[in-house]
Amino acid sequence: MSQIETIKDLQAMGLGPVAIAERLSLTRKTVSKYMAAETFEAKPKEKETEYGATRCQDSFFEF
Structure with a gap:
């Protein structure tokens, strides 16, 4: 049984x-x-990319 x-x-x-x-x-x-x-509803965990960064961090590095 979950805590909730x-x-x-x-x-x-x-x-x-x-x-x-x-x-x-x-x-x-x-x-x-x-x-x-x-x-x-639990938030889905962000998946890491090939560099070990999350998608949010990847978009930061695109600039």
């Missing part, structure tokens, strides 16, 4: 953000953010 699912399950059981944060060793702010979210 655990947060949602504890929320459904009636625990608040402070109690959940203490139980999972997270910040209250992080827990509150996930409690408020309807869905969660």
Whole structure:
């Protein structure tokens, strides 16, 4: 079970953000953010290019 699912399950059981944060060793702010979210989609990681740089860094070097 992912940490976000655990947060949602504890929320459904009636625990608040402070109690959940203490139980999972997270910040209250992080827990509150996930409690408020309807869905969660992880950001895809940037792929490294042949030189070990990300696409953003590659475009910087083009100039």
